[in-house]
Amino acid sequence: MKNYQPLYTNGSVSNRFDRECKDRYDFFKSILSEYKRPFTVLDIGANLSYFGRRITEDFPLATVVSVEQDAEILTRGMSGYPLIGMNKKINSDLLRVWSTSEMFDVVFCLSIFHHLPKADALKAAVAAMSLGFEVFIEIPGKDDIVAGIRESNFALHELLENYNVRKEFFPSPTTRNVKRPTYIFNTFGKHIFTQWVNDCGGSPFNYNCTNRVVWNGKNKLPIFVHSSGYERAWIPGINLELLEKNNGYISGENMVSRLSRIKVEKPHGDINAHNVIVSRNDLHLIDYGHYNRTNDDEALLELLKVGSSIISVV
DSSP, rough: OOOOOOOEETEEOOOOOSSOOHHHHHHHHHHHOOOOSOOEEEEOOOTTTTHHHHHHOOTTEEEEEESSHHHHHHHHHHTSOOOEEEEOOOHHHHHHHHHHTTTEEEEEEESSOOOOOHHHHHHHHHHHSSSEEEEEEOOOOOOOOOOOHHHHHHHHHHHTTTTEEEEEEESSSSSSSSSEEEEEEEEESSSEEHHHHOOOOOOOOGTTTTEEOOOOTTSOOOOEOOOTOOOOOOOSSHHHEEEEEEEEEEEEOOHHHHTTTTOOOOOSSOOOGGGEOOOOSSSSOOTSSSSSOOOHHHHHHHHHHHHTEEEOOO
16 A cells, blocks of 8 residues: 555655545545634544645644554655654554543544454444544445455444434545545534543543543634643644654654753643643643652653654654
8 A cells, every 4th residue: 555645745746646635635625724723633544644744735733643554654654744643553442542632623534444343443433533523434335345344344334324424425446436435523512531541440430530622613722621620722732642652753853852942831740741742843841730749850851761762754
């Protein structure tokens, strides 16, 4: 799949490819253009990051995270563009874990889940719905006879058709005169997540420790409400801990250099990778004053060690 997508650079394509992407991008762009603020995109199965490359060109305030299981393809797609990457093979457990700490404005799941075994494909689709306010799930049509695992694809159709959501159709790359549906889930409202489920097990609601992100429209950033009660604007990006644990990549300036410029505005007490948000061009230190369990100077040195594990793409 090294040339599944066009390798797009500044309006031109430099490779032979299997699937045209312009028609889908034009549609996605019409939706992304409604955002009048910084926003985030998670592209699951990004291949050569065609969509990410174009989004970062057209939307200077967008932070795009590309997820791709082939490291060579990931770096080739990220090269020269301000993208964040994770070199991971997707499954439902991974997406579920991500949803306990991350929230994106837009999530692309384009012709990915039908390659998973049936049970995992269904769980992955549901988990993906918990990762974004607007989630696009594309699957092959039922008559797309050579695409992925047929049993998984039929099961995905049965699942997704239970939702009364908008669908758009685009040509299949594998079967002539067949189109693939893209289901569009708008989960505007409130997103609840917590690390408690992973760290301690059980329901977070039993311990009053839920954090949540509340949708605030496409002109204003969502509101993050901490379990302790304080509120702040949601910072678009992805936390450094997740990036480290999932084979993180970043283009341009390396992570150690970026981290070395972090300014601690006041005593923090809990500097760690989970409290650093990586966005398109910046790093943000969050959650000042919640705890007093680390020495700030020592913790900053530990952060540099974390940053050294993030691969830099030129």
